[in-house]
Amino acid sequence: MESVLTRDLIRLATESIDRLGAAEELPDPVVLELPDTLPLSRGRTVEWHPLVALAVAGHICRYWAQGAGPRGPFAIEAGSSPAGWATLVSPGNGSCPSRRLQAGGGPWSPSGIWITELCGHPRCTEPAPAGPGSRCPSHFGDPGPSGGTGPHWADLAARAWGERHGADGREHPRRVAERLSRLVKQAVAAGMPKEDVAAATGSRRAAVAEILRPAPDPEQGDEWM
Numbered sequence: 123m124e125s126v127l128t129r130d131l132i133r134l135a136t137e138s139i140d141r142l143g144a145a146e147e148l149p150d151p152v153v154l155e156l157p158d159t160l161p162l163s164r165g166r167t168v169e170w171h172p173l174v175a176l177a178v179a180g181h182i183c184r185y186w187a188q189g190a191g192p193r194g195p196f197a198i199e200a201g202s203s204p205a206g207w208a209t210l211v212s213p214g215n216g217s218c219p220s221r222r223l224q225a226g227g228g229p230w231s232p233s234g235i236w237i238t239e240l241c242g243h244p245r246c247t248e249p250a251p252a253g254p255g256s257r258c259p260s261h262f263g264d265p266g267p268s269g270g271t272g273p274h275w276a277d278l279a280a281r282a283w284g285e286r287h288g289a290d291g292r293e294h295p296r297r298v299a300e301r302l303s304r305l306v307k308q309a310v311a312a313g314m315p316k317e318d319v320a321a322a323t324g325s326r327r328a329a330v331a332e333i334l335r336p337a338p339d340p341e342q343g344d345e346w347m
């Protein structure tokens with residue numbers, strides 16, 4: 123194999139699944155023999171469950187299609203486990219930053235099939251804060267995609283944080299409260315005990331009771347007066 127491409131992941135996975143005999147038999151792991159031409163991969167192999175390889179191929183097509191190109195070639199980074207999990211790297215070039223994902227597990231693993239986008243800095247184990255190739259706070263100083271040294275990664279991470287948590291710190295808690303309120307009400311309506319709803323959602327019982335308290339009827343005036 124001269125290079126590890128997305129289509130290699132798909133081909134090896136489907137070949138492995140095709141070899142599956144009896145239904146209860148586990149399929150062969152997908153063994154990637156990595157190319158010597160990729161410096162990070164020299165002499166390494168990785169074994170993935172075929173469904174992990176398919177999931178990684180799908181993830182690449184979905185999230186790495188812009189800029190990096192979904193084809194590859196990809197490298198496996200040093201420190202990856204020979205069986206179970208591996209860090210797949212798309213080396214950066216030009217305006218496209220390097221991208222890294224870690225994947226492992228399997229359909230029978232307690233953790234299931236998992237894929238995590240990692241910070242694009244080599245060998246960093248922090249998650250990517252703002253999508254593929256973005257840099258964690260320890261690596262905000264890395265050169266940006268165009269080679270610039272401005273706060274590119276910090277800006278990306280800050281904006282992603284704002285989208286998730288609300289830039290002013292007020293909007294987001296309200297949205298969370300609204301979703302929690304709906305969840306609690308519908309869970310109780312479905313027959314779940316209030317104490318179980320509180321425990322499952324990590325809420326205080328008093329908070330659940332507050333959500334379930336009937337709204338005051340405006341026709342009746344303020345019931346607390």
Ligand SMILES: [Zn+2]
Nearest residue numbers: 241246258261
């Ligand atoms: Zn990092």
